[in-house]
Amino acid sequence: MMARPNHDTQRMDDLLASVTSDLLGELPQNLNGNAIHVERILLEMVRPDPVQPRRVLPESIHLRFHQNQITPTQALRELVQIVQIAARHRGRPFNNLLELLPNADDERDDEPVATLTPEEVFLRDLVNLATTIRDDGQVNPLTVVDVSQGVTRLFRIETGERRYWATWLLRDFIPNYTGDGMIPCIVIPANHSSVFRQAKENTARSGLTAVALARQAALLLLTVHGYEIPTYAVENDFYRQALELDLRGKREYTDAVLSAMGGIKRSQFSIVKSLLRLSDEALEMADRHSIEEGKLRYVVGVPAEYHAELVRQIIDFNLSVKQVKELCEGDGSEQQVNDEDDVSPSAVKMAKVTQAIQSTTPQEFARALVRQEGDTSIARARLQAMKKLISETERYLGED
Amino acid sequence: MTRSFVFTNHKGGVGKSTSATNIALGMVQLLRRANATNPRVLIIDTDSQGHASLITTGRKNYGADDSLYTVLMADRTNAPQTLLNCITQSQWDPDLHILPASPMLEGAERELTGVAGAPYRLVDPVSKIANQYAAIIIDTRPSFSLLTEMGLLAATDAIVPVEPRYLETVGLTSVIEKINDIREGWRHPTLRVSGLIVTKMDSRIRGHNHLLAEVKAHPVLGKLLLGVIPANEAVSYAHSNHQSLFTYNPTASASKAYMQVVASLVRYLLKGGE
Numbered sequence: 001m002m003a004r005p006n007h008d009t010q011r012m013d014d015l016l017a018s019v020t021s022d023l024l025g026e027l028p029q030n031l032n033g034n035a036i037h038v039e040r041i042l043l044e045m046v047r048p049d050p051v052q053p054r055r056v057l058p059e060s061i062h063l064r065f066h067q068n069q070i071t072p073t074q075a076l077r078e079l080v081q082i083v084q085i086a087a088r089h090r091g092r093p094f095n096n097l098l099e100l101l102p103n104a105d106d107e108r109d110d111e112p113v114a115t116l117t118p119e120e121v122f123l124r125d126l127v128n129l130a131t132t133i134r135d136d137g138q139v140n141p142l143t144v145v146d147v148s149q150g151v152t153r154l155f156r157i158e159t160g161e162r163r164y165w166a167t168w169l170l171r172d173f174i175p176n177y178t179g180d181g182m183i184p185c186i187v188i189p190a191n192h193s194s195v196f197r198q199a200k201e202n203t204a205r206s207g208l209t210a211v212a213l214a215r216q217a218a219l220l221l222l223t224v225h226g227y228e229i230p231t232y233a234v235e236n237d238f239y240r241q242a243l244e245l246d247l248r249g250k251r252e253y254t255d256a257v258l259s260a261m262g263g264i265k266r267s268q269f270s271i272v273k274s275l276l277r278l279s280d281e282a283l284e285m286a287d288r289h290s291i292e293e294g295k296l297r298y299v300v301g302v303p304a305e306y307h308a309e310l311v312r313q314i315i316d317f318n319l320s321v322k323q324v325k326e327l328c329e330g331d332g333s334e335q336q337v338n339d340e341d342d343v344s345p346s347a348v349k350m351a352k353v354t355q356a357i358q359s360t361t362p363q364e365f366a367r368a369l370v371r372q373e374g375d376t377s378i379a380r381a382r383l384q385a386m387k388k389l390i391s392e393t394e395r396y397l398g399e400d
Numbered sequence: 401m402t403r404s405f406v407f408t409n410h411k412g413g414v415g416k417s418t419s420a421t422n423i424a425l426g427m428v429q430l431l432r433r434a435n436a437t438n439p440r441v442l443i444i445d446t447d448s449q450g451h452a453s454l455i456t457t458g459r460k461n462y463g464a465d466d467s468l469y470t471v472l473m474a475d476r477t478n479a480p481q482t483l484l485n486c487i488t489q490s491q492w493d494p495d496l497h498i499l500p501a502s503p504m505l506e507g508a509e510r511e512l513t514g515v516a517g518a519p520y521r522l523v524d525p526v527s528k529i530a531n532q533y534a535a536i537i538i539d540t541r542p543s544f545s546l547l548t549e550m551g552l553l554a555a556t557d558a559i560v561p562v563e564p565r566y567l568e569t570v571g572l573t574s575v576i577e578k579i580n581d582i583r584e585g586w587r588h589p590t591l592r593v594s595g596l597i598v599t600k601m602d603s604r605i606r607g608h609n610h611l612l613a614e615v616k617a618h619p620v621l622g623k624l625l626l627g628v629i630p631a632n633e634a635v636s637y638a639h640s641n642h643q644s645l646f647t648y649n650p651t652a653s654a655s656k657a658y659m660q661v662v663a664s665l666v667r668y669l670l671k672g673g674e
């Protein structure tokens with residue numbers, strides 16, 4: 001009988017059942033359950049988390065790497081090129097990555113870290129980590145989440161992305177690697193992982209920049225508001241969706257969110273989150289140079305087109321909090337009127353606002369302002385700046 | 401450590417591919433039923449004829465970019481990634497994966513023979529992904545060749561399917577010799593011959609019964625005997641429909657016999673290969 005395919009699952013079940021009963025009795029506990037365990041995993045099966053708030057690679061490399069346009073090896077090659085250019089500019093090109101290490105040659109030894117670009121510092125740290133791994137033979141296990149699907153075996157890094165890059169660097173760029181291309185990992189089943197877990201891990205360790213904290217605040221907020229957290233690299237606008245959200249009405253999550261952020265206060269949370277208003281370029285620079293939240297909060301208060309320039313000045317002149325505050329709250333009105341026949345879009349917008357005064361009340365305006373800024377002190381600062389702008393504007397009206 | 405079972409016998413048509421593929425599927429299903437976190441099984445098809453690939457995936461025209469051939473030709477550093485790219489899902493079960501064979505393997509064999517390190521071109525990358533699987537099943541071609549050697553070197557355990565007819569002609573002692581040949585001849589002393597499967601057993605044939613009794617009574621072979629699979633037309637029907645025997649007819653006598661073998665192997669796995 002050439003029977004048709006037989007999908008009799010009941011009979012297959014019976015067949016399996018006929019051999020399972022005695023088998024289950026003997027089954028040791030080691031194979032079942034969703035236990036967290038340590039495993040050595042092929043580097044190629046491990047991937048950094050594209051939405052990890054803590055950025056390890058420079059932004060441009062980060063994005064292309066996560067869009068699968070470049071391999072890990074190519075990503076590192078690009079990083080090395082960036083650093084090579086910076087090193088050449090200072091007249092200190094290197095032939096070999098090991099020369100980047102502090103005591104590799106005496107001349108380099110006394111070079112203050114302050115003169116190095118963030119990429120140079122990063123690569124130098126990676127080389128250092130890589131040689132430690134090579135010489136000591138062991139890497140602290142990474143924490144990874146098993147996100148495999150079907151034949152695609154994949155483990156997403158929760159913590160330890162630097163060790164991951166150091167191991168690739170060691171494998172492909174540093175001589176005398178004798179390892180087998182595998183890396184020890186603590187594997188967390190997918191259903192145990194969460195944005196909260198990752199946030200706690202992140203804040204428990206030092207070195208999270210203000211911008212990374214802002215991204216993390218956004219991820220937490222988006223999560224509690226039921227947004228799907230993507231598994232691919234996202235642009236800043238994804239995080240900026242959190243600007244319209246807050247913790248109100250999410251009482252049951254408030255404590256968890258604040259504690260995942262390292263136990264900060266609610267007002268602080270809004271300020272951190274509001275940093276996402278910075279322009280893309282400003283965010284990137286501020287993150288790369290680890291600019292503090294205390295400075296960035298003032299930059300947020302000026303129109304976005306000045307953000308990048310302000311952050312650049314903070315970096316170049318190493319401005320203090322006080323200086324940043326003065327810079328941001330001080331001028332603003334003067335530069336706008338220089339060009340008589342060319343009115344900026346912001347000015348047009350402001351002029352329009354004067355026509356809307358009838359359609360609102362002070363109470364309502366105040367509420368809207370607080371909601372927009374997520375914080376009363378910033379709202380107040382905004383209003384102050386606006387008052388100043390208005391009174392100065394009057395002067396110019398008279399002249400006309 | 402993940403165990404990998406190579407199904408080997410230099411004779412063709414004894415049921416190597418039938419046993420390898422059906423046992424692999426049975427393991428997946430039984431492991432899943434036992435709530436194992438990882439019920440995945442990988443079949444590696446080293447036979448250029450690609451029977452195992454054909455019946456589990458419905459095709460055998462794998463080639464330069466998507467088969468074992470690709471892995472063998474990759475450079476050493478890229479071989480593990482190449483292996484990951486070439487593994488495909490079977491049509492039998494989402495957790496049954498396969499590294500397909502290719503007709504191009506014949507050429508690869510000629511090209512690689514005599515190349516230093518060539519016999520290790522399978523075991524090296526496979527060892528790096530083995531822990532993703534509960535077990536690995538390797539099907540071999542019916543001849544001693546470089547590809548069979550690669551298969552044996554990639555295995556921890558050898559399983560030898562034999563037909564009663566074959567036992568009849570060569571005799572029991574010669575089967576044992578053959579097994580020892582594998583171990584010594586292939587310079588793979590840790591390879592463990594962990595099972596003998598008698599296939600195509602026909603109890604209506606008096607000679608078959610007699611031989612089976614002898615195997616069972618034999619001090620070595622008796623211990624190695626994993627199961628006896630009756631000659632059963634369901635096997636060839638399933639085969640020609642590219643279906644597993646279990647799906648085609650779970651109540652067939654051969655299905656029951658294979659399930660017993662699966663149960664012993666799963667028990668062996670769960671005990672960590674003791």
Ligand SMILES: Nc1ncnc2c1ncn2[C@@H]1O[C@H](COP(=O)(O)OP(=O)(O)O)[C@@H](O)[C@H]1O
Pocket residue numbers: 411412413414415416417418419451542599600601629630631632633635636637639654
């Ligand atoms: N128990 C069995 N009963 C009937 N036919 C079988 C049995 N086992 C295998 N066959 C058939 O024998 C042929 C050869 O089997 P196969 O598994 O391809 O052998 P090998 O891989 O050793 O060459 C196939 O047509 C298969 O369907």
Ligand SMILES: [Mg+2]
Pocket residue numbers: 416417418447451452539540541
């Ligand atoms: Mg075969």
